[in-house]
Structure formats: C-alpha cells, structure tokens
Amino acid sequence: MTSASTKLPFQAEVAQLLHLVTHALYSNKEIFLRELISNASDACDKLRFEALDHPALYEDQADLNVRLSFDAVARTLTITDNGIGLSRDEAIDNLGTIAKSGTKDFMARLSGDQKADAQLIGQFGVGFYSGFIVADKITVESRRAGLPAEEGVRWTSGGAGDFEVDVITRPARGTSVTLHLRNDEKDSAGEYLNAWKLKSVVGKYSDHISLPILMEKEEWKEGENDQPGEMVKTGEWETVNKANALWSRSKKDITPEQYSEFYKAISHDFEAPLAWSHNRVEGSTEYTQLLYIPAKAPFDLWNREKSAGVKLYVKRVFIMDDAEALMPSYLRFVKGVIDSADLPLNVSRELLQESRDVKAIREGSTKRVLGMLEDLAKKATPAPAEDGVTDVTDKKDDAAAEDEAGKYAKFYAEFGAVLKEGLGEDHANRERIAKLLRFASTASDSVSVGFADYKARMKEGQDAIYYITADTMAAAKNSPQLEVFKKKGIEVLLMTDRVDEWALNYLNEFDGTPLQSVAKGAVDLGKLQDEAEKKAAEEAAESFKPLLEKLKEALKDKAEDVRVTTRLVDSPACLVVQDGGMSTQLARMLKQAGQPAPDLKPVLEVNAEHALVRKLEGSAHFDDLANILFDQALLAEGGMPADPAAYVRRVNALLV
Template sequence: MSEQTPADNKNVDDIDVNKATANDNAANESTPNKNNPELKKHTFEAEVAQLLHLVTHSLYSNSDIFVRELVSNASDACDKLRFEATNDDSLYENDGELRIRIAVDENAKTITFTDNGIGMNEADAIENLGTIAKSGTKAFLDKLSESQKQDGQLIGQFGVGFYSGFIVADTISVESRKAGEAADTGVRWVSDGTGSFTVEPINKAERGTAITLHLKEEYSEGEDSYLDRNKIKRLVNKYSDHISLPIQMRKEVWQEDVVDDENDDAPAGGEMVLTDEWETINKASALWTRSASEIEDDEYVDFYKNITYDMDAPLTWTHNRVEGRVQYTQLLYIPKKAPVDLYTREQQHGLKLYVKRVFIMDEAEQLLPMYLRFVKGVIDSADLPLNVSRELLQESRDVKSIRDGNARRILTLLSSLANSEDSDKQEKFAQFYAEFGDVIKEGLGEDMGNQERIAKLLRYATSTQDGLETSFEDYKGRIKEGQKAIYYLTADNLAAAKNSPQLELFKKKGIEVILMTSRVDEWAMNFLTQFDETPLQNIAKGAIDLGDLQDEAEKAEAEKAQETLKPVVDKLKAALGDRAKDVKVSTRLVDSPACLVVGEGELSPQMIQMLKQMGQDVPESKPTLEVNPDHPLIKKLESSEQFDDLAQVIFDQALLADGGQLDDPAAYLKRVNELLMR
C-alpha cells in the first residue's frame, strides 16, 4: 500500500551532499557539482551543526512532534497565499481549494507532506531552509504595513519547526514552486541535516511545497514506525485536528481476492488497497472559534468528554473571545467530580493550548493559578511567547494577562451560580463546593488580587446553621447590634466545633460563630484578616473582646475572679511547668472547667498536628490554660490533695477538647484511673 511521493523520480541518496563542518562558508555561497552543474551545494550558516544537533536531540521531548510542525508550516504557507491573493487573485492559479496532504510510501520508507500554499523559489529555499530559526514567516510579517498586520494575524511566526523532521529522518528533500511563477522555476532542496544542503532547479507543475522525509531505520520499523497510516492519523487528530484547512490522506478500501470458479474450495481473502480518492482526516473546524450562540449544549459536552476522557458531563462552562492588548479565545469547563489526584499539587494540570488552532501543549499550567487546577478546557491565542520548541511557555506579561483573565472568568462564573435565584444553578454551585471548595480556599493565600472574589464564594456551617450554606455576606446580614467582628472557630469536624468549650460564652449571648472544619481553613485564614472592612477573629486565639456585647457588671466580675483565684492560678503554673505558657482566669467559659488558648499569630494544636503529619518541623508553641472560676472542679482544686494530678488531667482534657493529641496517653489514663479509685 505504498504511495508515490514527489521526490521519488530522483534518488536522493545519489545526490552529492557533503557533511561539511559548522564553520564552513555562509549559506548564500554555493559550489556547483561537476557531474550536474545545476546542482549546487551550499553550507549552512555558521554553527548550524550544533544548532541542528540541539533541534534533533534537545528541543523536542518526543519524536511525534514533527507531524505537528510540518502540518503547521504547511498551514502557514496556505495562510500566506490566502493573504497575498487578496490583492492578486491570479496567485490561486485556478486552484483555490487550499489543502494539506500526507502520503506514506512503505517501500521507499518515506512520508511526504504536501501543501498548495505560497511555495518557494530557489532564493526562498536557500534563505528560509538554509538558515536556522527562519521560515520566512517573520520576514513576511515585517513587510506588512501597520494597517495590514491585523489582517495578517493568522500567519504563523515559528521558525525551526521544519528542522524537527531530522529527529526521524536521515535525509529531507523539499520540492517547491512559488505561486505565480513559471513551472521551470521550481526548486529541489536536499540535506542530511549535518553541515550542508543542495539545491537544483526542477520543473514543477503544481504550486506549493512537498517535504519528503526519508525515515531513519528505527522510525521505519516496529512500534516506532511512522509508516503506519493509522498512527499518522492519530497524530494529526491529536496535534492538528482543529486546523481550518483539510488535512488529507489517500482513502483505503477493502479489495477481495478474485474467486476461482473452477475451485470452489479456494480460500477467500483480500487486503486494504489505496485509491486515488483523498479523504479528510481532521475536523477542519475548531469548536471554540465558532460563535457561542451557534453551538448546542450537546456539542460543548461532547467536546469536553473528547478532551478530558471524562465519562460525566461537565458541571458548567464558559466560552468567550477576549479582546484587548492580548487577544485569545477561552473555552473553560468545571468538572462535575474532583479527580483522585486533586490534592497532589505536583500532579500535572492545566489547559490545552492552541496557537491559531494548532495544538501546542496538553497541560499549560502557566495559564491557570494553582488553586484552579481542576479547570479543564482550551486557550487559543494568535501569538504567545513560546520557547523555540513550543513546548514550554515563557513567563511574560501576555502569559500573566491570560492567566489572570482565566481566573477572573472562572470566579465570575462561580459567582453567577452562587448568587443565582435559579434552583438548578444553586444546586450546581452546591455540587461544585462539595467537590472543590477546599481547593478554592487555597486562593486566599495564592491570589491576593482576587481574594475578595474568592472570599465571597466560601460557605460554612455556623453555631446556628449546620449545612455549608452561610457566606460571610450572610453572616454579616445576621450580625448582632454592637458586634464589631466576624467570629469563627476552626476544628477537626463539625461535632468537635459545636461542642468546643470556646463556644460557650457565644452561645450564652446568642452570638453566631462560623465553624470551619476543613484542614485548609486555618492556613487560609492567616491571609484573610477582614471581610468587607469587618475584622475576622478566631475565638480560640488571644483574648476575647466582645466590646459593646459585654456589660460592665461582667467585666467587674471577671476582675474580681482574677484576684480571688490567684492562689490557684499560681499553683497551676507550678504544677504544669513548661507544658503551658501561662494560666489565666477565663471570661469565655460557662460550663467547662478549662480550655486552651493560643496567642494571635501562633499555631493551634490542630495546625501543629497537621504539620507534624506532613513531616514538617514545627516551631515550639505552648498554649495558655484558661480556667473557669465558677466551675465546681476549679473551686475545689485548691484544697485537693491530688492537686498536681488534677492539674495535669485538666490540661490534658482541655487539649483533647481542642483537637490536640496527648504526648503520653498512658500517663493520662493512669492519673484518671487513680482519681476514679480515690
């Protein structure tokens, strides 16, 4: 099933291509061949050998990339012709159906990429193929006037893609004729990718360029063979499926063996054979380039499943064309379910990046902040600062602009769901928050520019509301008169939070407290100190100042208790030693004998425990023990003969109630058992 290629009428191996060194003469100097005066040998520009070695061994992470590059170059050539023909329609030469064709020849071990684009003459071939990092496109754009540049925005600006062919080929031959020029002005360019190349004139009836790769042995046999037509189709579908031009290969059909009428027992069989008919193997239409009003929801869902391999439909999506200094199209999806590796921050994530509908990167993580790593979709830009291999984005103002634009768009989409009166949208937001709410909280510390937007999306249970339904705005709407802060408490789970001793005073006074039960909450709240100009206060840290909510009688009673209980406080300090930073009389306790309090800016027991589990070094942090002067146990403590044991038990119980872990559980049990027996 071999296909003839344009270069088959000449044996490339017979061409005299000297392996010149990198320090030979410049590319514009040539040497005629004695056997064929029309065949001229040129040396690449200085240091080309080193550059070609870099291209074939370092710039590209996998050999498949040459398909993307050569198809992209062919598309560029067609775009150039289309642009030039706006002023000179004759350049189409009565062939206005632009296309790219790929032909595989198993016998010759070649693969050929053909386009009917702008083409090249001899001077163009020497200039554009004899110089690294110059395909002619950038020079073409430089010739455009400022008023024309907007019209030429589809024209590519990549230069070294052609040389990626040397990853898989030991020789590349190019046959081309420039649009509008005579057939005898065609040119054949041949090189083995070392130090030199040859050019010679040819007669070429068809306009455009045919690039033939003579594959290396390791790429023409076995699993790595590029002579497999189905493999080429898969690579086109992966990298170039949405190029607007048709990419074609010859159609295959099944042909049965002719049956021998005289021998009915002869086995029937057949084989796949190539026809003269060409079939388009890419979609040739990018979904995201169409107007959103023209696209059905089912099309959006099918496209999402195609690019993510997710069996479920997406939760929601947003499709926009962004205009401004940086112009790009974004099609962003929020999945319905979180992936199993969502909290593995080292796991690859990101958006599919296209440039002019040409696939560039599968997971362009630079286009999304880390806390939005669950978002899937496509970004298509006419121009981005890529490195020479297109595989890594360079950080720049344009990249930052796209990343910030994507973040704002996603947060706006989520806000529209959260604040909608539509029950379906409210349900979608609830689904989103259940799956990705904790990840969004990471943005409080990672994206200060959008901190307020993120804070408005957060939902919590409270001391009066069990479900994750209360926002900071909801809480402020229910705030008590005279209340100067938004009060919150962090705990391991909702039950622990609702039964925390820290809540007792607030329950007594009917003050609602936000209950934060995610492991990320305490870390995140280090970055959010206020909401809508109202301070946020962790009721388990520092002294509690209820301001106008605490009357003068309560303050006087607290001061009196400090004096009355001073002997007990001093004995507790001595008994606990270095376990507690200090011992104080509490104003926040109602029913419990004691609680632990850490200072503002210090780590809570839960945070210390989490950091230790992560294997991190934790700075020394000791809590303050606060005791309830009205509790019977504290009142009887001074006269107890087991004062030291009771002091340790009271401290350990306060630590357990606060979600901490005992350093010596056995010692705690021993003390409790002894006290019970007495």
Template sequence: MSTADSLNPQKHAFQAEVAQLLHLVTHSLYSNREIFLRELISNASDACDKLRFEALSDASLYGGQPDLRVRISFDKAARTLTVADTGIGMSGQEAVANLGTIAKSGTREFMSRLSGDQKQDAQLIGQFGVGFYAGFIVADRITVESRRAGLPPEQGVRWSSEGAGDFEVAPITREERGTSVTLHLREDALEFADGWRLRELIAKYADHIDLPIQMEGEKWEDSPQEGQPGRMVKTGEWETVNQATALWARPRKDITDAQYEDFYKHLAHDWQPPLAWSHNRVEGNAEYTQLLYIPQHATQDLWDRTQKTGIKLYVRRVFIMDDAEQLLPRYLRFVKGVVDSADLPLNVSRELLQQSRDVKAIREGNTRRVLSMLEELAKQSEAKSAEPSPADAKAEDAKEAGQPENPQPEGGKYAVFWRAFGAVLKEGLGEDAAQRERLLGLARYASTTHASTSLADYKARMKEGQKAIYYLTAETPAAAQSSPQLELFRQKGIEVLLMSDRVDEWAMNFVQAFDGTPMQSVARGAVDLGDLQNEAEKKAADQAHAAAAPLIARLKEALKDETADVRATARLVDSPACLVAEDGGMSLQMARLLRQAGQSVPDVKPVLEINPAHPLVQRLAGLESGDARFGDLAHILFDQALLAEGQMPADPAAYVRRVNAWLQP
C-alpha cells in the same frame, strides 16, 4: 499500510492494574460501549497535536507527509474497525510502555475506586487517561501498528493482544508514520462496522476536533439480480466527516450546548458534562481566545501540587502544550480549557511563558473570567435555593412546633462545585492578594447554625452590636462542632463559622477582614465580645478571675513545661478548660500541619484557659498546696483540653495512669 514481515515477536505480561482494568471493561461496561470510539479518536487527535508541537523545533519529523488526519475504515465481512492517524507514532519501546501499563500517577487509587457500576466506572476510564483499553468493550482482539516520526520504515512495531493477560510485540516495516488501531469486533458489536453508525458517533463525539476525520465514501448500489436487495458499496474516495474546525475559533452563536459539552468531554477525558463554561475572544494589549470549563468532579491528582496541570495552549490554532500552568494560578488548577493566542511566538517555551507580559495579561484575564463564572454559578444556585420547596415547608412546621431546625445544605450546581473544589479555591486566599476579597465572597463554610453559608449571608445575620465575623478552625467537622471554645457563643446565640479543611488554618493567616468587617478566631487570644456582653456579665467575670488568681499561679507552676500561660476565661460554660493560641502566635494545629509537611517548627506552647465556675476546677482549687494529687489533676485538665482539640497527649500512658488513679475510690 505496512509490510507483514514481522520478526522475533515477544510476549509481555500486562501490568497487574491493566489486567484488572481489562477485566472491568470486558465485563462491566457493556452498556456504555460506544465510548470506545470517542477515546480512540481522542488519542489519535492527541498524537497529531504532539507531532505538531515536536515539529516546531524539528520540521523533518513530517518526513514529506505534512498532512495530519484521522482515518476510520471498516470491513464488515472481516469484522474489523480501524482508527488510523498520521501523528507522532510510537517506537517499539514506547508501545510496550504505553500499551502495557497505566503510565499515570494515582494508579492504585484508580484501581481501588473501580466499583463495577457501569456508569461510574465509565467516567473513571476517561478521568484516569486509560481510554485505549475501552476498545476491548467491543473487540476480542486489538492490533496496533505504529512507527514513530523520525524513525526509518523498518523500525515500525506491531502490538497485539486478546486482552487476557499478555500482549505480543513484533518489529515490522511500516511506510507511513503514525498509528493504526484495528479492532477485531465481537459478533455482537457489528453495528460498529456500519458507515452510517460510525458517522453518527463521529458527529456526536468528534465534530469539534481541529483536524479532518475521514471515512471512505459510500453509495447505494442496486442488486444486478431482480428481487435481491441492494447494498452500500465504498467509492474508494476519502471524505471528511467532521467540521474539522477548532470549536473555539467558531462564533458562539453557531455552537450548541451539546457541542460545548462534547468538546469538554474530549478535552478533559471526562464522561460527565461540565458545570459551566465561558467562551470569549479578548482583544486589547493581548489578543487571545479563551474557552474555559468548570468540571463537576476532581481528578485523582488534584492534591498533588507538583503534578503538571494547566490548560491547553495554542498559538494561531497550532497546538503548543497540554499543561500550560502559567495561564492560570495554581489554586485554579481544576479548570479545563483552551487558550489560543494571536501574539505569542510558535516556538514559545515554558521559560518564555514565565517571562512574557502577554502571558501575564492572559493569566490575569483567565483568572477574572473563572471567578466571574463561579460568581454567576453561585448567584444562580442561591436564586434557585430561595424558591420555596417542600423541605422549606417542613422546616417551618418544625420551627413552629418548637422542634430543632435541621439546617439544609445549599443546593444547586455551586454546591457541587464547592464540595469538589472548595478546599483548592481557598488556597488562593494566601496566594492571590489581588483576588482575596472575591475569593472570600465565593467561600462557603459550615457554621453553628447553618450547614453552609457565605460570608455575605453571615454578615446579614450578625447580631446587633456584633463587630466581628467569628470563626473556628479544627481538624474535623466533628471536632469543630464539639469544641469547648464555642460554649459562650452558643449560649449567647452568636453564630460562628466552622472551618475544618486542612487548608483553612493556613489560609486564615492571610485574612484580616471581609467587606470591612474583621475576621476573628474564637480560639486565639482572650475572648472579648464587646457590646454583646452587658456590664453585669463583665463584672461577674472580673470577680471570678480575681478569685481564681491563687489557683492560676499554682497551675502555671505545675504546667510550666506545657503551657505559655494559664488564665481564667468567660468563654467556657460547660467545660472545665480549653486551649487557645496567643494573639500573633502559632496554633497547635498549624504546628502539626507543618510537621506533617516536613517543615521545622519551633516549640509551640498553648495558653490554658480555665472555667472558674466548673466543679472540677473548684475541686482542684480545694486541694492543699502540698497535695501530690494537684499536679496529676492539673495534667489531666491539660490533656483533656488537648483531646478536645483533636490532639494527643504527649504521654498517653501517663494520662491513662492519672485518670485511673482518680477513678479509684
């Protein structure tokens, strides 16, 4: 493997986050320790894939050794286990960088989420791509020997550490390219220096990997001394112990659910199984195989839209790239999977992917497939939640007793998906007009009567005469629930959707209707309930508005710098005032989001709507025209409406001063 002519070894300190991680894996993950082998084999497989990709443009990287493989060997007497690959390998500089730091975005968030809970932290290790360090679960020392493809043998490197606080790096001569990771096993981890146990774990975690994983053959040898036990001895011949066939290339009928799940864990470095998957061979203008997965939870960089994300691209089973973002739209960036094309050239680049008609067809096919998976997931969850349960019986008893109903959230796998990825999926409402109706069908929102509802279910519950789907966007769920703009709707028993994800304010600008029914914001324009208000109510509102005309004129003058308009409204029942956006105008919340994103935003002024019947408004109307307190109370009214929107007054100190002045006797 290598010549032990190490020269000038140098010590390096681990990155602080790595030191903390190493403490975690050696003290908290003991019960999940077999995951180390999955992670090391996965890293070896990735190294071989990277060599395949780089060799597309430089075949000399193979250096006369075209075989790509992983070999696992062990020595029980020496207490060692070695995972060796013939992949891309590492230079000395890469060994320091890759094995001494967590070279991935979100490091600080990762470390802050370590809890000491064995199961949860084991998931995080895979999720954040730091699986190499899992070797210290079973080893008190790890030695890595490597040579990068294309470098001469004397530029090999040896990395070693006891996982305490530092590591040592030294140059070596290594004839073979690739990497060998040798674990010096703890006394209590000798089960991993057993051929039968290792074969069992390889079958469990790596049977699907598309390159041979080899172990030395073993045979039983009787003891030459009578009465002494026999033993397993190595034959000296290497045997492939996995199927070494790409999982996606095998017929679906030959693949078990467990194999699909294990492949996902390898692909996504995820400890949890996926929520759903779809495996299909597509023929037509573009011929390709797709294997797509819906995860259970979000990765730490999900909200970083600049981060490269995507599914793995293969061409005729040759690995091309890890993150082919052109194969799915950005709003589906949570999807994991593989696409293997029969049509694309092996030297395809990211630039060519953007221009290829075949890629466009694959992208559209993948998008339709993912949305179909989600629709099926939602359908299954709704069918399951429709079955009677003890919780349903309790809710019915409470209703009969006259107690308020406690809305129950939608259950099942789709609820898990929506909590993790719903806000990302809603980005598609503004980005993908062709799929907007399907995305609206998949959307789930809280409402004034339900913890979670689909738009189709909302429509089925609409009151007779209701001609629009009403919704409200707000900064937080609490702000949405307590918004004064809901008062009239609550009084008349009209359900309103409550949208509190940051993306909602932007996304709803692109949505006019669902299934032929208009979508109408209750915080935009003048309220008009149409047939839901009777003639007496409309007449009373008109009379109140006419009586408030003099007050409105005075308020417009007092608040001319803060408001676009002042008007009376029938939407308020208990509150004195609220703020709304003009039809076609930008809301305060949208303006704030754009400013936070560094966008230049024009001056946005809201419309102040007042409740003429409220005592505070009537008191305001009773002040004389020359009374200086009129301006103070008018500004208090406006600032309180701002606070109800989740906004801060432009001058909080002035607001406090005005309120204090009114509170004094």
C-alpha cells in the same frame, strides 16, 4: 520484513483494567470510538509540535488527518492517523503499561462500581483500552515519524494477560488501530460495520476535532438478475466532521451538547461540566479562551507532582497540555483551551513564565473563571420576589432552576478547599475569592454560609466575624470555646478543611469587619457583654489569683499562662493561643506533614464556676488534677496528651 514475535506480559494494573473493560464496564459502548479518534488527533498534534523544530518529520506529507475504514466481511474497524507514530519501545511502554503517576491510587480504586470505574479510564488517560469493549482482538501497526520504514512495529493482543510485538516494514508514518469486532449474538459490536452509524458517532462525539476525519464514500449499486442492491465504496474519501477547532467557531453556532462533548473529549471526563465560558479577547493581547468548571474532582487533585493547567494553542497549532503558567494553582481544576494569536510557535515552558502576554492571559482567564463561579453562586441564592409575590411563569421550569441552584453547592463540595488556597496566592483577587467561600456555622449544619450571609445576621453591637478551626465537624461544633457564644446566640463559623488555618492568615477582615478566631486571645465580646458579667469576671480573676499561680507552677512545662475566662459555661477548661500566634491545630498539621513546627505552649483558660476547678483548692492531688485538666482541654480540641499513659494513670488513680 517481519521479525520473530516477542510475547510480553501486561502490567498487572492493565490486566485488571482489561478485565473491567471486557465485563461491560461502559454503559455507552460507542465511547470507544471517541477515545480512539481523540488519541489519533493527539498524535497529529504532537507531530505538528515536534515538526516546528524538525520539519523533516512531515516526510513530504504535511496534511494531517484521521481515517475510518471498515471491512464487514472480516469484521474489522480501523482508525488510522498520520501523526507522530510509535517506535517499538514506545508501543511496549504506552500500550503495555499505564505509564502515568498514581498507579497505586489507580489500583486502590478498582472496584465493582461501574460508574466509578468508567471515570477512572479517563482519569488515567488509558482510553486506548476502551477498544476492547467491542473487540476481542486489537492490532496496532505504527511507525514513528523520522524512523526508516523497516522500523515499523505491530502490536497485537486479545485483551487477556499478554501481547505480542513484531518489527515490520511500514512505509507510512503514523498509526493504524484495527479492532477485530466481537461476533457474539448478544453483542451489538457489528453495528459499527455501518457507515451511517460511524458518521453519527463522529458527529456526536468528535465533530470538534480540528483535523479532518475521513471516510470512504459509498453509493448504492442496484442488484443484477433480481439480486438485492448494496452499498459499495467508491474509493473517494470524504470529511465527516466539521474539521475546524470548536473554540474558533462563533458561539451562536455551537450547541450546549457540542460544548459538553468537547469538554469530555479534552478532559477524559464522563460527566458534563457545571459551567463554561467561551470568549475572544482583543486588545494588546489577543486570544480565545474556552474554559470549563468540572462537576467532579479528579482523584489526584492534591497530588503536587501532577502537572495541571489548560491546553495551549498558538494560532490553532497545539503547543502543550497542562500549561500551568496560564492558570493559577488554586484554579488547577479548570479544564479548557487557550489559543493565542501573539505567542511564538516555539514557546517553551520557561518562556511562558517570563512572557508579558502570558501574564495578561493568566489574569484575564483567572477573572473569567471567578466570574463563572460568581454566576453559579448567585443562582444558588436567588433574589426573593418583590412583595412576596411570585410570577407563575417563574415556576414553569422549577426543575431546571433547582438544578442550577444546586450547581454551586456541588462545585464547592468538590473544589472549595482548593479555592481557599487563592487567599494566599492571589492578592489581587482576594476579595472576590473571599465572597465565594462557604462554611458551616453554629446556625447552619450545611456548608452554605458565606461571609456576607454571616454579616447580615450579626447581632447588634457585634464587631467581629467569629470562627473556629478544627480537625472535624464534631470537634468544631462541640468545642468548649463556643460555650459563651452559644449562650448569647452569637453565630460562629465552623472551619474544618486542613487549608483553613493557613488560608485565614491572609484574610484579616471581610468588608471592613475583622475576623476573630474564638481560640486566639482572651475573649472580648465588647458591647455584647453586660457590665455585671464584666465585673463578675474581674472579681473571679482577683479571688483566684493564688490558685492561678499554683496552676502555673504545676503546668510550667505545658502552659504559657493560666487565666480565668468567661468563654466557658459547662466545661472546666480550654486551650487558646495568644493573638497572632500559631494555633495548636496548625502546629499539629505541620508535624503530621513532616514540616518544622514550633513547640507551642498554649494558654490554659479555666472556668472559675466549675466544680472540678473549685475542687483544686486544698486537694491532696493538686498536680494530678492540674495535669488532667490540661490534658482534657487538649483532647477536647482534637489533640493528644504528650504522655497518654501518664494521663490514664492519673485518671485511674483518682477514680480508685
């Protein structure tokens, strides 16, 4: 039975995607087979999961597999699975649209950069369309498990602007994807009509698939009457992959290349991971973990609506993607698989939140990931050779060592801001997280200074780790609040991630040394400030009292207080907040995000030695100068005057 065809247009984003694919998007064409086999495996996993509650979905065929077949005469390659299958509506939704959140972001990233575009294919889970790399037409025939044979569906497209959908009779559940390979002399698609080539691609990319991947056996048949011999199919099917879960194998039996390919398959990433950890944990809770640190952040790392987490299996039965309960939010970039021996097969997301076993798995996996990061960080700062002598054998693999040393910097550039969230979210591991953080500083432009490095360089008599937060690196480096620290050669950490201000509320000290923002409270350099400086500051404050009172009155609506400071050298004024108060930067960020924030009144600190401050005394434009002084201090820290037009008028009046 076949119904009349229905022709439907592709979603606009799919049409553009197909244009990219058909114009040599992938430099490595054989990737298409990995993507389609991965989709087939996922379909079988979904059937296995749904059948936990509805065994009838197996339809008396519980052995799940993926089959590859080809027809050299018709130039077709078919990937068939007996998994969950598709209904007509699902075929339209899943194959005609990109049914994922973030479509707008996807469109914004479509470009001529082939490498970037290739990564997008994986990030959006649209690997199906990679079939058009080698095919000028794709036919999908499917029936969803549980539906009658008469409700099968055929989906056909030439990869242009539309596709056709027919209702067909399909006795077998599951899906067959048939690629009609291109027949272009310049194209090498025909090489996939060869059993040896297909087996080699499966071995390279899909050997880890836990389901059997089957191909028809071939044998050599001698030609008759001087005709050449040929390979003919025997009608028997053989398994061409190892057909057991990679994480269930012994580590010694798995090559780095196999670990890397498994990561690419589960993450749809095209880059190899930076690091991985494969362990079997035994004790009160038994589970196997295979966890990866990616090399590149996904475009939607900061999308709060996107689910994140690792794949959960129970006794090698797939349960769910993105099991967020198994990994804390600040490690949401981690990819991998956790296979539990203790959880029930019918575990739900709600049960995961309450399970003691899940809590143990989460804690164990968190420690494992932090351990991987600590190992990467150690390689980034190799210990010096004893007595300054380096063994020549250490230099034989300099390139590899340099690559290892650069991995943590690469990780931190992509995920450092996310890792900082752990200071507020994970009290138990706060110290370990703090040791992994890196910043730029007044002594180093690169984001490579850890708290331990800073402490090792602290000046004698220094009793705090000083830092400043700002919107940009330029604003941080040029802040007036750093002037006295630069003058005295005291290093200050420069923090410019939006999360810094929030995260440091949860970190008051490091290894016994307090952290002190240079923009909070009165500057107190303790032993680093000599007696003469202290005395001069006290005298200036005393002699300036009348002027300070006048400034307080002029700025009573803007400033909580006005005081003389010793932190300024070249600038006339700066803004600070009281110790323990919310910074002006954090208040600005909250307002920009639409969150409630208090109307802060900062403290204006003035440099009694500056000519502009001295000019205030006896000035006929005292109020204007006072407001300009405040607004300039606000601009210097990245803020904006409440009334920019008034600021411009005051400056113009004084210039005239």
